[in-house]
Amino acid sequence: MKKHFSFCLYIIAAAIAYGCGNKNTPVRTYPVRKPVTRTYSTGSSTSPAAQVEREYQNLSKTYKPETAAVLTDLLNDSPNSITTSFMIENKSRCNIVLTISGNNYFKKIPIGAGKNGVVMVPKNQTYNLSGMVCDAVYQKTKLITGPSRITLSN
DSSP: OHHHHHHHHHHHHHHHHHOSSOTTSOOOOOOOOOOOOOOOOOSOOOOHHHHHHHHHHHHHHHOOOOHHHHHHHHHHOOTTOSEEEEEEEEOSSSOEEEEEEETTEEEEEEEOTTOEEEEEEESSEEEEEEEEETTEEEEEEEEESSSEEEEEOO
């Protein structure tokens, strides 16, 4: 009986050491599930696109478009006028904030995706135009002598 017990113990130890089952049987591996991590926007994002979107939302609340003055300028086009219209067409998929700065002139214009923005600016001046179109920086210097228009797209 003692021999029989030690033989069984030997078989069990060998089975544990060499693994149970046939060696020709494919080993099954199961994918390890990784925990799903979700990120929620808390408004603390510091990416340039997120900053532009926040600035756009804030400016949109208080910005007063100069539509009537622009229409009057386009229809009458008086050469004696000291101001002229400037139109910005946003063909991108992102909201933008265009900054127009020149000699004693500074204005930020919020322009929604696929929309137009208009503003009256003093004539015969060079202006620096800047903003973010989606994730691309836009900067240009433009001399405005009469009604002007630019188109922005991504």
